[in-house]
Each structure stands twice: as C-alpha cells, then as structure tokens.
Amino acid sequence: MTQQTPRTHAAPIGVVGLGSVGEALTLLLHAAGHPVVGVDTDLDALARVGTRVKASTAPEGAPDPVLTDDTAALRGARLVVEAVPEDRAVKTEVLRRITGVCPPGTPLVTTTAALSVARLAIACGRPADLAGLRLFTPPAPGGPAEPVPTGLTCAQTAEAVRELVAAAGLTEVEVGAGPAADANALVLGLLNRAVVLCSEGYAPHDDVDTAMRLGCGLPAGPLETLDRIGLDTAHAALTDLWRRTGDTAFEPAPLLSRMVAAGRLGRKSGGGFYSYDETGAEVRERGAAPDETGARPVRRVGVLGSGAMARGIAEVTSLAGHPTVLVARTTAKADAALESVADSLTRGVRRGRVTPAGREATLDRLSAATGLDAFADCDLVIEAVAEDPDVKRTVFAALGEACAPGTVLTTTTSSLSVAACAEASGRPADVVGLHFFNPAPVMRLVELAHAPGTDPGVLATARAFCRELGKTVVECPDRTGFIVNSLLFPYLGAALALLDRPGADDRVVERTDAAVERGFGYPMGPFALLDTIGLDVSLAIQHRLFDHFETPEHEPSDALAELVSAGLLGRKNRRGLRTGGR
Known part of the structure; x- marks a missing residue:
C-alpha cells in the first residue's frame, strides 16, 4: 500500500462504535495518516483502542485519533461511519444522534x-x-469492502464511501446483498x-485452525476468525x-455462548x-515438544497404489x-506412475522448486514393482488405494502378511475407519492413519489419526517421519472425516442446498463462489471446490459422514447425486458445477 501524506489540516473522519470493526477501521485510517474521531460509550473500549493506537505506526506528523464518549466531537467531521452492534433500534438511535450533530450533506x-441499508x-x-x-470481517490492510449505496443515496455520499474505501487502504469489491448474505x-x-x-475435545483449537488453513487454504483458521470478528x-x-431459518446448524455452540457470557469476546x-x-x-x-519416545x-x-495420491x-x-518403492497392480501402471513422478519433478525444476541434480537423485531413489514382496525390507508402508472399505481391508490383510514385524503400516484414508484397517492387518498396534492432501508435493498438511490400539511408538514414528517430509502434522483420534472433512463437507452441503431454495438465483453457483472468494478471501468458493475434489468423491464422503454422524447437516445432497448419475464428475472430466465445457 502506498504511504499517504498525513492530512493534518483535513476535517476528520468519524467512527462511532469501537468494537472489532470500528477499532480496525480507526487503526487503518490512522495508519494512512487521516485524522480520526472515535466515539464509544464504553470507556474500556476507548482505553483499549488508545493503547493499540500508540502501538501502531502512522506517517510522521499524523495526528493521534481523538477518542471520546461525546458524540458532539463529530461536529465538523467530513464523513461519519456507524459501526455499532447489529441491532436496528441501536443503529437507528446512533444514526439519529449523529444527524443531530453533523449538518445535512x-x-x-x-x-x-x-x-436493510435503505x-x-x-x-x-x-x-x-x-x-x-x-x-465481511473486520477490515485489514488491502481487505475487501463493498460500497452499498441505495436508490435514496445522493451522488456525493456514494462517492464519499468509495473514497473512504481508498483512504483506508481497502480493496473495493462487488458482491451484492443476496450472495453476501449466503x-x-x-x-x-x-x-x-x-x-x-x-468443545467435544476432539482436537485443540490451534490444531483445528492449522488443519483448516493448510488443508483448505483458508486465510485464517475458523477460531482465529471468530476472535477477529468478536465472539459476541x-x-x-x-x-x-437460527431464529430466522430454524436451521440448527446456526444454533450457537454452547461453548461459544459460555465464552460470551464470561466476557471472552476475542481479540x-x-x-x-x-x-x-x-x-x-x-x-x-x-x-510441549511432541513425545517421540x-x-x-x-x-x-x-x-501401495498408482493413482494421483500414491504418485x-x-x-x-x-x-x-x-x-x-511404489507397488502397482500391473507393470504398465507401475511404469506410468514412475513417468508421472518424473514429469512432476521436471515441472518442479522449471519452477525452481527442485534442482536438476535433485531431480536425478530423487528418481534414483524411486523404484516400482507389482508384488507386495517388494515391501519386505521397508520400515514404513503407505497404503493409497481406492477409498473402498472392502478394498482397504483386503489390502491390509495382505500387508500384515507381507511386511516384516515392526513395519509401520499407514492408510491415507480421509473418511474410512483406521481401526478397521488395523484389525484387518492382524497387527493393529502397527497401524496409523496418514491423511495426505492432494497434491501431496504441494500441500503441507497431514492429518495423523490414531486408532485405540495404535502403539505410542508407532504414532511417534509417523509423527517424526512426516516432519522429515517437511509436513505439518495435526493429530486426532480415528473418526470419520477427521478434522478437515468433518468441517468442510457440511459447509459444502449447505452450499449445495442453495440450489433447492425456492426462488433461487439462476446464477447462485457463480455468485456464491465469487462472494466467498472476494468477501472472505477463500482460495475458491464451495462449488469450485466441489469440482476440484470431484463430485463423485464428494458424494461418497457425504455418504460416509452421514452414516457415522446421522445429522441433517451431513445428509448427502440430492443435487450432487443427480450430477454424478449424469456423468458430471467435476474438474477431472471437465463436466461439473463450474467446469462445464472448460
């Protein structure tokens, strides 16, 4: 962002309400050198923002914001922003107080x-x-902001809002009320x-955030985001x-309610x-450092396997x-897998990710075979075959026989039972889940899932091994979906439900994706993500999650089933929700 010259003699910009949004906007404007008057009736909020202003940076000569509980201080402001809680009566009362101080125009x-702005x-x-x-969230440098003039707004005010966006160093976006609400x-x-x-104790808050940031590419983890927004x-x-829709997915989590009641409101x-x-x-x-005893x-x-994940x-x-050593079912599949890895490494050399010498050394270390006897001297085996429970059980029964005692056996499943694989192997203590994310060479996350019978030494081995690979590990008990899929797929299912909403916008797919991407900074919207995962894969995961949880938010989507039945699989066959004909 270009540093602006402080406007020491300009009329100030007023901000009323110094919660998460008002504080962030005040600090952005101050950092850009604009005089600001911040108003809040909460003396603690005034003190908090004052402390954070002192710790912030601004151009030399920029005036410190005036922070006060007196609305009269807004007299003479060139523009006033109302950022009080989302309550019509409260907002109306505050806006009327502002108009009682600031002249027409x-x-x-x-x-x-x-x-309704209108x-x-x-x-x-x-x-x-x-x-x-x-x-969409409390503003940050370069973050999104959408001016929303109404049919009643005069041209001067409409232009002033756009100038405010620029003054705060934000990025103007166009989303629309309906897509933004969705x-x-x-x-x-x-x-x-x-x-x-x-709250279930399934995973610590920082592991949940790490998993969603690295597994889904989110700009911030969900709990980090809540802290920024303000839990209240x-x-x-x-x-x-929840009250408007009756959808229990919106019923505030009891833990969230308890934290708000205790005054733990976030940042x-x-x-x-x-x-x-x-x-x-x-x-x-x-x-504490992970226990690698x-x-x-x-x-x-x-x-084991020759598909994209195995390669x-x-x-x-x-x-x-x-x-x-990569083991495939046929020599042709094994050779094709080696060729695919070689091509990937060639692309890595072009992008500067791998040196030419590193490529050759890597290929020298990689071999292929067609029989499980090739695993006889392996210390760790990673199963990456089809996501089918019968196939997995058969494979693990064979691995239990073929691999030497003490070999760590791992499954890359993302939605099946690690314990079932472990039981089939006949040596359950040696089995653990290693859920890599696709594409494995790029994605940093591995979900390390342990079954009740997993030996602690095996867990420590898998943890240390992943770290050697340069991966970030989050650990969780064996449960369908682990962390990422158990959170991601209800979100994707809710997006698919928009297609069945009465009076749904004919362009709800494109507009929802654009709103999520532009407003929240997600790398792709839910419909584009479904295409990327694969519509058939997504439907199968929905079924497994629903079989386990049996809750409405996990129920498989009829629309998704119909798409798959019609042969639309997403990006993989260029026929999907966002990839038709492309």
Whole structure:
C-alpha cells in the first residue's frame, strides 16, 4: 500500500462504535495518516483502542485519533461511519444522534451486515446522506469492502464511501446483498461447527485452525476468525440466522455462548480462543515438544497404489531422501506412475522448486514393482488405494502378511475407519492413519489419526517421519472425516442446498463462489471446490459422514447425486458445477 501524506489540516473522519470493526477501521485510517474521531460509550473500549493506537505506526506528523464518549466531537467531521452492534433500534438511535450533530450533506456510512441499508437511511431522517459499507470481517490492510449505496443515496455520499474505501487502504469489491448474505451464512455455519469440534475435545483449537488453513487454504483458521470478528458479534449473527431459518446448524455452540457470557469476546477483549496482549498482538503459548519416545527409524518407504495420491506421496518421500518403492497392480501402471513422478519433478525444476541434480537423485531413489514382496525390507508402508472399505481391508490383510514385524503400516484414508484397517492387518498396534492432501508435493498438511490400539511408538514414528517430509502434522483420534472433512463437507452441503431454495438465483453457483472468494478471501468458493475434489468423491464422503454422524447437516445432497448419475464428475472430466465445457 502506498504511504499517504498525513492530512493534518483535513476535517476528520468519524467512527462511532469501537468494537472489532470500528477499532480496525480507526487503526487503518490512522495508519494512512487521516485524522480520526472515535466515539464509544464504553470507556474500556476507548482505553483499549488508545493503547493499540500508540502501538501502531502512522506517517510522521499524523495526528493521534481523538477518542471520546461525546458524540458532539463529530461536529465538523467530513464523513461519519456507524459501526455499532447489529441491532436496528441501536443503529437507528446512533444514526439519529449523529444527524443531530453533523449538518445535512455530511456523508453517513453504516457497516450493517444484515439489516436493510435503505430502511436505516429512512429511519435516520437523512436518506440521501446515508450509504452502506459491507465489511465481511473486520477490515485489514488491502481487505475487501463493498460500497452499498441505495436508490435514496445522493451522488456525493456514494462517492464519499468509495473514497473512504481508498483512504483506508481497502480493496473495493462487488458482491451484492443476496450472495453476501449466503456467503456469510455459509462461513458462520463453518465457524460454529469448528467451535463444536473443539468443545467435544476432539482436537485443540490451534490444531483445528492449522488443519483448516493448510488443508483448505483458508486465510485464517475458523477460531482465529471468530476472535477477529468478536465472539459476541458472531454469536448474535448466528442467533439471528437460527431464529430466522430454524436451521440448527446456526444454533450457537454452547461453548461459544459460555465464552460470551464470561466476557471472552476475542481479540477486542484480550482473550477468546487465543490470548492477546494490550496491543492486540496474539500471545502464543509454547507447547510441549511432541513425545517421540519409542520412534522407530525410517529409511526405506513403500507406497501401495498408482493413482494421483500414491504418485504424489512417492515423489515426496523420495525427494526427502528415502529410498521408495511404489507397488502397482500391473507393470504398465507401475511404469506410468514412475513417468508421472518424473514429469512432476521436471515441472518442479522449471519452477525452481527442485534442482536438476535433485531431480536425478530423487528418481534414483524411486523404484516400482507389482508384488507386495517388494515391501519386505521397508520400515514404513503407505497404503493409497481406492477409498473402498472392502478394498482397504483386503489390502491390509495382505500387508500384515507381507511386511516384516515392526513395519509401520499407514492408510491415507480421509473418511474410512483406521481401526478397521488395523484389525484387518492382524497387527493393529502397527497401524496409523496418514491423511495426505492432494497434491501431496504441494500441500503441507497431514492429518495423523490414531486408532485405540495404535502403539505410542508407532504414532511417534509417523509423527517424526512426516516432519522429515517437511509436513505439518495435526493429530486426532480415528473418526470419520477427521478434522478437515468433518468441517468442510457440511459447509459444502449447505452450499449445495442453495440450489433447492425456492426462488433461487439462476446464477447462485457463480455468485456464491465469487462472494466467498472476494468477501472472505477463500482460495475458491464451495462449488469450485466441489469440482476440484470431484463430485463423485464428494458424494461418497457425504455418504460416509452421514452414516457415522446421522445429522441433517451431513445428509448427502440430492443435487450432487443427480450430477454424478449424469456423468458430471467435476474438474477431472471437465463436466461439473463450474467446469462445464472448460
């Protein structure tokens, strides 16, 4: 962002309400050198923002914001932003107080996320002076913001809102009210499910965030996002959605309710799922080093399978220095797998990810075979065959016979039972789940899933092995979907449900994806992601999740089943929700 010259003699910009949004906007404007008047009746909020202003940076000569509980300080402001809680009566009362101080013609901006901007404009008594500013999360440098003028907004105010976006260093986006509401509901549902997962004790909050950031490419983990939004703000938005829709996916998680009641509201209060110092910086507690007692040395690695995942894992293990043997069903499949890895490494050389010498050394460490006897001297074997329970059980029964005692046996399943594989092997203590993400050479995350009978030394071996590969490990008990899929697929299912909504927009697929991508910074929207995963794969995962959880949010989508039945599989055959004909 280009540093702006401080406007010390310019009229200030007013911000009323110094919660998560108001504080962030105040700090952005101050950092850009603009004079700001921040108003809040909460003296603690004024003190908090004052401390964070002192810890922030601004151009030399930029005036410190004036922070006060007196609305009269807004007199003379060139524009005033209302950023108070999402309640029509509260917003109306605040806007009327502002109009009682600021003369007609002063542009007024509401940050409402769910209320009608036009209705607020009418209620404030100065409809021509008011427009909306849609902020999907508390604004950050370069983040998205959508000006929302109404049919009542005058040209001067409409232009002033766009100038505000530029002044704060934000990026103007175009989303629309309907798609924005849909995207907001989808994301809030995802955040709420993440809280439930934590409250169940299935995984710690930081592991949940790490899994979703690295496994789905999210700009921030769901619990980090809640802390930024404000737990009370999210709780109120979820409660409103729950009351309006009756959808229990929006019923605030009990843990979220308890945290709000206890005053743990996130970054703005100094504590939520994470802790923050007085400047708002996160305070990370250094966790204990993973226990690697009993870890077994891993030199030679076996990979069973010849599909995309097996090839990617074989590339990763051989590139990391492990002699690796890939076993396929036929010589033709084995040769094709080796050729595919060689091509991938060639692309890696072009991109500077691998040196030419590194490519050759990697290929020298990689071999292929067609019989399980090739695994006889392997220290660790990774199964990466079809995601079918009968196939997995058959494979693990054979691996249990073919591999030497002490060989660690791993499955890459993302939705099947690790315990069932372990039982089939006849040596359950040696079996653990290693869920790599596709493409394995690129994706940093591995979900390490342990069954009840997994030996601690085997778990330590798998953990150390993944670290040698340069992967980030999150650990969880054996359960259908682990962390990522158990959170991701209800979100994808909720997006598919939009197709069945009465009066659904004919372009709901493209517009929802655009809203999620532009508004929340996700690398792709839900429909594009379904195409990328594969519609057939997604449907199969939905069925397995529903078989396990038996909850409405996991119920397989009829629309998805019909697409798969019609031969639409997504990106893999260029026929899907977003890939038709491309």
